[in-house]
Amino acid sequence: MTDELAEAAKARLPRAVWDFAAGGAGAERTLAANRAAFDRVALVPRVLTGSVPDPATRLLGTGMTMPVAVAPVAYLRMYHPDGDLAVAAAARRAGIPFTAAMLGSHTIEEIRPDWFQLYWPRDRGLMLDLVRRAERAGCSALMVTVDMPVMARRDRDVRNRFTLPDGVTAANLVPDGRAREGSTVVAHTNTLFDPAVSWADLDWLRSRTALPIALKGVLDPRDAARAVAAGVDAVVVSNHGGRQLDGAVPAVDALPGVREAVGEHSQVLLDSGVRSGLDVVRALALGADGVLIGRPLVWALSVGGTDGAAHVLRSLRDELCEVLALTGCGTVGDARELATARM
Template sequence: MNSLDLYERRALEILPESIRDYYRSGAGNENSLSWNREDFNNFRIRPRFLKDVTERDMRLNVFGSNPSFPCGISPTAMQRMAHPDGEVASVRAAQNENTVFILSTIATTSIEDVAAAAPKAIKWFQLYIYKDRKLTESLVRRAELADFKALVLTVDAPLFGLRRADLRNKFSMPQHLTLANFHHQVSSMGGSGINEYVAKQFDQGIVWDDVKWLMSITKLPVILKGILTKEDARHACNIGVGGIMVSNHGARQLDNVPSSIEALAEISKEVNDEIPIFFDGGLRQGTDMFIALALGAKMCFIGRPVIYGLACEGQSGVENVIKILKREFDLTMCLSGVKNLSEICGDMVVHKNYYARL
């Protein structure tokens, strides 16, 4: 297959209905879910021609690591529902393609097993601040010991959003799987007991001081995932976080919030390179990556396309998804007249209304 859309179509055909809908669906009426993809069409690339682009370089430096191109794998829960190898296949694909893999706390493979499967991969760990702070701290320590390079704190989920497809399907994780990162705390419980325990740990009282607490217990950079406004971005800068990820959680939390690409411009203007901005939401092709980088992102991440590649072809499917994006992004760079990431500047992308005013 030669596009991410083809992988999506095939995966949605072969996955069982409840699992398919869990990965595919969004919150509420799924307006934001549609906007995440559609709003890329509101931007226009302004290419520069007659430039020597014979040699192009997509590499970047992030927290001391050097991914081969500016797109990594977002934290996506319970990947063994899509394929028996789950997170192991995805992290090995990231290792082979030399890009960042973010492991979800709510994974079906443990921190330690993921680290052992791909010791050379660039790995970050996504987490929540739970009611039991000792539980949160234990996850941080395990990630540190397993050589994860950053922590990605999800800030937009005091509760999980209204996902009507999951309610209709009475979704539950298959009984042969479990949330593998919690066996250390509740080893006496079976899968359903662990799931119930984790669900009760979500804390609706998390505030900015809790972010400061997390930063105080680790030397790893802390990235806040789920930022959608310049106000929250400013607060994040002021307390000195390691970075932010502009994301609406795959449009799975609150409907009618802006698409991630729609929110990016005002946030990057506010941050003004004080801290790195990462991007997640709706990206499906190389031109989408180019638009996000021109609007201020340092690096992009994909979630659902990885699941779809995984469902279709396991590790090789994930690798091919990454390869497709690499090829498309390289082509976009060439045809836009840039030979490295530093040359992708803000005036190379404009909103479509720019031309309506001429």
């Protein structure tokens, strides 16, 4: 289904917009490796367990119908006029958290998301203002993305000289929410973001909000352990969907080492390459508490707006329940006890 959706979205979207969403950094080695790594993971089913699947769980204090949350995706209005609002509505129908992107094309106040994503702007006053706005809007957690000190070269966007379409801005950052006329997204982003963020900055943020913090973009177990020591509540194992360091380890391959490093002192989420209910169970068996899903919802949004995104999430839950049943699992906890092999 995901492949069919992607083809339908590709046919509908302008070429430059499709390439921005579908592409990765450099030669796109890591983009391809994310999927190849998932497909190497085989599950070892249990039998005669008497289990009836119920994938409900809690992540970052949020109750949810399955261990899946919507990943932060920038500029969703490029794909459909309703943008962030459409995907947030689909997430509410599905009973899962929606993570609003700092570079989203609707404001925190319009969306009132479950979780809010932060990058590290050079202006710490701006960052603190965004935190306070998220708190007032009722967000229950912050997802701080730390794998983009600079925006990587994305060759498709360079070839296309990609700029944001008219009417699409980073709504939370108005009046600085749009690149100057003719400016590329990478130039605008690199001007806005701080390339010299350190662990001291994380300490600063931790001291200024009581909201749970998930640190997104962690691949090295040493960084995961240090994040837990710094007081984060969850780490998100992610290579930015193959959009940052081309040649970075596939996220699902990094997952077991991160889980071992943090033990049960932190929740662990997986991002990058999740496409199906089978992938969700693979991630759980390798140590994740839950996953983030991004690109499939972009394709669904492009084709069918809220209803399209809601359909993808319903199908994902149906697939997840089927895989749980076929592996003898009733709960997320059962799935985390499954053995795996490499194909």
